[in-house]
Structures are given as structure tokens and as C-alpha cells.
Amino acid sequence: MAVICLAVIWPSNPCLAQTVELRVPTAVIAGSRATIATAGTGEATFYVIGPSHSVKRKVRLGQEIQLQPDEVRSAGRYLAILCLEVCQSADFYVTPGDAAGLSFLVHPSRVPVRQSESISGTVFPFDKFHNLLLAPVKVDFRLMAGDADLMSRSVTTQSGVAWFRTHSGKQAGSLQVVAVVKGLSVHRVVQQVASDPCDLRVRAQRTKKGISAETEPVRDCSGNPVPDGTIVSFSETDARGTSTVDAPIKQGVARAQMTASGPAVISAASGVVMGNELRLGAQP
Amino acid sequence: MPHLFAGSLFHRRLPVTAAIVCLCLFGLRIDRVAAGSLPQVELNANAAGPRAIENLTAQAISENYRHAWQNLSEALDSNSSHSLDLYFGGTARAQLGQALAEQERTGLRSRYLNQDHKLEAVFYAPEGDVMELHDTTQCEIQVLDGGKVIHDEQAVLHYVVLMTPAADRWVIRQLQAVHRF
Numbered sequence: 001m002a003v004i005c006l007a008v009i010w011p012s013n014p015c016l017a018q019t020v021e022l023r024v025p026t027a028v029i030a031g032s033r034a035t036i037a038t039a040g041t042g043e044a045t046f047y048v049i050g051p052s053h054s055v056k057r058k059v060r061l062g063q064e065i066q067l068q069p070d071e072v073r074s075a076g077r078y079l080a081i082l083c084l085e086v087c088q089s090a091d092f093y094v095t096p097g098d099a100a101g102l103s104f105l106v107h108p109s110r111v112p113v114r115q116s117e118s119i120s121g122t123v124f125p126f127d128k129f130h131n132l133l134l135a136p137v138k139v140d141f142r143l144m145a146g147d148a149d150l151m152s153r154s155v156t157t158q159s160g161v162a163w164f165r166t167h168s169g170k171q172a173g174s175l176q177v178v179a180v181v182k183g184l185s186v187h188r189v190v191q192q193v194a195s196d197p198c199d200l201r202v203r204a205q206r207t208k209k210g211i212s213a214e215t216e217p218v219r220d221c222s223g224n225p226v227p228d229g230t231i232v233s234f235s236e237t238d239a240r241g242t243s244t245v246d247a248p249i250k251q252g253v254a255r256a257q258m259t260a261s262g263p264a265v266i267s268a269a270s271g272v273v274m275g276n277e278l279r280l281g282a283q284p
Numbered sequence: 285m286p287h288l289f290a291g292s293l294f295h296r297r298l299p300v301t302a303a304i305v306c307l308c309l310f311g312l313r314i315d316r317v318a319a320g321s322l323p324q325v326e327l328n329a330n331a332a333g334p335r336a337i338e339n340l341t342a343q344a345i346s347e348n349y350r351h352a353w354q355n356l357s358e359a360l361d362s363n364s365s366h367s368l369d370l371y372f373g374g375t376a377r378a379q380l381g382q383a384l385a386e387q388e389r390t391g392l393r394s395r396y397l398n399q400d401h402k403l404e405a406v407f408y409a410p411e412g413d414v415m416e417l418h419d420t421t422q423c424e425i426q427v428l429d430g431g432k433v434i435h436d437e438q439a440v441l442h443y444v445v446l447m448t449p450a451a452d453r454w455v456i457r458q459l460q461a462v463h464r465f
Contacts (some may be wrong), residue, residue, distance in 0.1 A: 047434065049394065049427060051461065052379040054386035056429070076377055077441065081427065087434045093463045108409040120410035124446070130375040132458050134444060159465070160444065161407050161416055163334070226383035 001245035020044050020061060022082045024092040030075050030129050031097055034067040044084045051076035051096070093123035104179045106188040111175075112195040113222050115168045119143070119190060122163040123179045132160045140180040145169045145192070168192055172224040194224035200275030202234070202268040210259035211236060211280060213266050217252040225252050230270060232256075238264040323399035327417075332405035335412055342371040345415065345447065346403070346461040348454040353399060356380065360394040363387050373450070374457035403445075412449070418465050419443040 021039040028034045038044070042062035048055040048067065051074040052179035059065050072078065075096045082090040088105070103124040111118050121141060125133040139162040143150040150169045155162040168190075169175060175190040204213035213234050220227040230252035234245045245256040254268075262282045268275035327346045329337040337345075352371035359368050365384045372380055387393060400422045407416040420442055427435035442465055446458035 026435060045429075047390075047392065047427070047429070049387075049392065050383075052386070054383070054390045054392055056390040056392065067371075079425075079427065079435065081435050083429075083434055089435050089437070093461070105409065105411075107413070122409045122414060124414075130378075132444060132446070134460075134462060159406050159416060159418070163407075163410065165334070166412055216340055221448040 006167055020082045020084045020086075020088050022065075022080055022088055022090055024078075024080050024090045026092070027093045028072055029079075029097050030094050030127060030131050031068055031069045031073050034092075034094075036065040036067065036080055037080060038062060038065060040084065042084060044082050047081040047083070048078055050074060050082075068128060073129040074240040075127075075129075085227050095135075096133045097129070099125040099133055099137060099181045099184055100128035100183060101126045101130070102179055102181060102186045104186040104188060106177050106190060108190065110191045111168045113168050113170055113172055113192050113220065113224060114195055117165050118164065118168050119175075119177070120165040121163060121177055121179065121188070122261040123157070123181070123186075124161055125157065125181050133157070134160045137162075137181055140178075142176075142178045142180070143169075144176040144178070145171055145173060150175070170222045175259070194226045195222070197222040197226050197230070197232075197270045197273045200268055200270055200273050201276060202230070202266065202275045204266045204278050204280060207257075208233060210257060210261070211264065211266065212255070212257055213268070213278075214255040215249075215253055215268060218249055218254065218270065219252075226270070228252070230254075232268050232270045234258065235267045235269070236260050236264050237267075238262050286390040307346040323350050323357070323396075323401055325350040325353075325401045325403060327403040327405065329405045332415070334410055335368075335408040337405055337408055339413075341412075345417070345454050347407070349401065349403060349419075349445075349447070349456070351397070352456050353401065357396040357399070360387070360396065360424075361383060363393060371453065371455055372457075373448070376456045376459045379459075391430055393428045395424075395428070396424065397424040398443075399423040415447045415454070417445040417447065419445055 023037040025034050038061050042061055043058055044061050046057055046059040046065055053071050072094050076092050077091055077093055079091050081087050108119045123139050125137050137157045139155050141153045141164050151166050153164055169192055171195050172192050175192050177188040177190055179186050197218045202213055204211050217230055225227040228249050230249045231246050234256040236243050236258045238260050239262055245258055247254045247256045262279050266278040325346045327337050327342055329342045348371055354366040355371055359365055363384050365381050368380050402420045404418045406418055422440050425437050426433050442462050444460045444462055447454045448457050
């Protein structure tokens with residue numbers, strides 16, 4: 001015990017030969033070879049403890065220790081320990097390699113047209129070992145509807161992330177969202193759908209059974225047909241009160257049959273949009 | 285008689301003394317275990333963007349991160365991976381599973397004691413589906429080969445962390461140590 005203490009506090013002690021020394025690399029790229037230098041004489045036990053790999057082997061002091069690419073695939077802190085009678089340790093960091101994959105999150109999957117700041121995308125670039133690239137990387141975002149470019153923007157990652165937020169386009173249909181990093185591209189699709197109906201027009205006529213009402217083709221303010229199944233509420237107000245019929249749009253038009261024999265006011269609404277009012281006289 | 289009395293007093297005091305000693309030792313043990321197994325986590329959510337972090341989310345992140353590290357230290361100390369599934373997913377879970385298998389293969393164990401995590405949220409996605417945090421951790425790290433401690437250090441470590449919401453908790457999907465932020 002005393003001998004070990006002397007060796008530690010008095011470097012020129014002859015027992016220094018029993019001590020070991022190791023020099024670790026200053027920078028290692030994930031998946032590349034790394035070399036650790038040792039000093040001293042004899043055989044020692046060498047350890048490396050990394051984020052996903054551990055090494056334990058006997059080494060001859062004074063020789064270089066090679067770490068294979070498989071042993072340093074994960075980015076992070078590696079602790080190298082060399083033990084003879086006492087242990088010496090040193091740490092080094094493995095950094096990610098080149099971008100080999102992108103994690104690209106895009107929201108939402110369906111969006112109404114002409115919505116402000118409604119589409120967002122986030123990119124995390126990773127190397128081939130799934131290490132997050134923390135050095136700045138330029139990401140090119142593109143949004144395309146058909147052949148038309150809706151948006152093109154370059155964003156440099158900060159702390160391993162780049163993101164955008166933008167408006168939806170004017171036309172319903174598929175929106176291609178693309179992120180590109182050094183020739184590596186990832187595609188996502190957002191479905192743009194018609195927004196709320198715009199200028200809802202209704203027409204009605206008396207029939208033998210009462211009143212037949214229908215809308216003109218229902219479109220949003222950009223002219224996109226509102227999807228079938230969207231509910232239109234028809235209201236009929238007469239001396240007895242108000243009655244309402246909900247009807248889904250089929251092939252662009254919603255239809256309803258109402259029973260009223262006296263003078264009546266017909267109106268229609270869909271979502272927050274009100275249509276025109278029609279006044280019908282009593283049944284002849 | 286006096287010595288008998290003294291003996292009797294001694295015998296009466298012995299269990300009390302022993303109990304006090306035991307309590308002290310037990311207290312130290314509890315202190316040690318508590319320090320080792322219950323990480324301290326402090327979250328600064330002020331700098332996160334573009335989405336603001338709600339108070340309940342901040343609380344959940346702190347709590348889940350603390351449990352994650354508690355489970356991680358227990359796993360690394362015992363080389364048992366079953367507790368990792370609760371708070372780790374994706375790359376982080378795969379790497380830690382591999383790390384445990386490697387430790388088992390080489391006969392090593394690691395201990396992360398007296399953990400103090402200073403977490404800073406640096407990115408919270410617009411739709412709230414992923415958060416990036418920077419963790420500056422102060423802890424004592426021990427590496428054991430069999431029962432022998434071959435490394436013991438007071439370390440300051442920096443981690444880049446990606447967390448995503450799961451059904452009822454936030455899960456660590458990336459845990460990457462860096463030299464500096």
C-alpha cells in the first residue's frame with residue numbers, strides 16, 4: 001500500500017514503472033477506427049465503456065490499442081481505463097458521421113386550403129448509426145402542389161433540428177412536402193381539402209308534398225368543391241314555427257324535402273356559413 | 285451490588301446503544317441509496333420554442349426524466365434491462381439494451397450516483413410531438429469489474445435528449461452525450 005502511495009506522490013520513484021499511462025484520441029467519428037496509445041511495460045487490462053459497447057481485453061503496455069469501427073458506432077462519451085496495479089482512465093467523445101437518414105415529422109395529414117400557418121415540418125438528421133447530427137446542416141424544404149412550388153426554404157439546423165411553418169395552398173389535392181439534406185430527400189404528403197363553404201346559395205320550389213330545396217354546387221371561397229358528406233342544414237320557418245332538416249352533400253349538392261303548406265321562409269347553413277333566404281308563398 | 289447494578293445498566297443500555305448505531309448506519313445506507321437511486325431534476329422551459337411548454341407538460345417532463353434516469357442507473361448497476369422499456373424507446377432503448385448486454389458480456393457494471401440534472405428545453409415542435417432538451421448532469425460514476433471498483437469519478441456530463449409523448453408519459457428516444465453544447 002505504501003509503495004503505491006509513494007509511486008503516486010513521488011513521480012521519480014522507481015516504482016513508477018508499475019504505473020500505466022494512456023492517451024486517447026481528441027476526436028473520433030462514429031464508425032471509424034480509433035487508436036489509443038499506452039506507455040509502460042508489462043501486460044495490463046484495458047477497458048472501454050461506451051454508450052452501447054464495452055471492451056475488456058489484455059494489452060501489452062507501450063503498444064497502441066486499436067478500436068474497431070464497430071466498437072465506436074454510437075456517438076457519445078467513451079471511458080477508457082487501463083489497469084495494472086492501479087487504474088488510469090481518460091475519456092473521449094465520438095461524434096456523428098455524415099447524414100444518412102432524416103427523421104421528418106409533418107403535420108397535419110389533412111388541412112383545409114388557405115389556412116394561415118397550418119402546415120409544419122420538423123427535421124432531425126441522423127448518421128447511418130442513428131446518431132443525431134448536432135453540427136449545423138442545411139435543410140432544403142419544398143412544398144409542391146402538382147407542378148407548382150408553394151414554398152421553398154433553406155433552414156440550417158440548430159442543435160440538430162430544423163423546422164418550418166407555412167400556410168396551406170389554394171387548391172384541394174395532394175401537397176408534396178420534401179426535405180433535402182445533401183442529396184438525401186424524404187417526402188411526405190399532406191392532403192389539402194376544401195375549406196368552409198363560401199356563398200352558399202339555396203333554391204326551393206313547391207311540390208305536391210311540400211317544399212323541395214337544394215343548394216347550388218357547394219364550393220369554398222377558392223372554388224374547391226366541398227367534400228361529399230358535409231352537412232347542410234335547411235331551415236323552414238312558417239306560422240307554426242321553425243323546422244330543420246340536415247342533409248349531406250352528394251355530388252356537390254345538398255337536397256331536402258320539407259312539409260309546409262302556408263307561406264314559408266327557407267334558408268340553409270353549413271358550419272359557420274349562412275346561405276341566402278327564400279320566401280315562398282302559400283300553396284295554391 | 286454496585287457492579288451488578290452497573291452491569292445491569294450496561295445491559296439495559298446496550299440494546300439502546302446498538303439500536304442507535306444501527307439507526308445511524310441504516311440512515312447512512314438510506315441516504316446512500318436515496319442519493320444513488322433518486323436523481324434530482326430541474327427543468328428550465330423558458331427558452332423552448334417555437335411552441336411554449338405548458339406547466340403540466342413541464343412537470344411531466346421533469347418527472348418522467350427523473351424516473352428514466354432512476355431506471356437507467358438501476359439497469360446499469362444490475363445489468364437488467366426490463367425497467368428500461370417504461371421510459372426509453374427507439375434508438376435510446378436499443379443502445380441501452382446493447383450497452384447492458386455488453387456490460388454483461390465483459391463482466392462490468394456502472395453506477396451513476398448522486399445525480400443532479402439541470403435540464404434545459406431548447407426545442408418544442410410546433411405540434412408538440414417532440415422535444416429536445418440539454419441536460420447538464422453532475423454525478424459520481426463508478427465502474428466495477430466484478431466486485432472491484434476500477435474507476436470512480438465526479439463527472440459533469442452533457443446530454444442531448446429527444447423526448448416524445450407516448451400514451452401516458454414522455455419517453456426518451458435519443459440520449460447522446462456531447463463534449464459541450
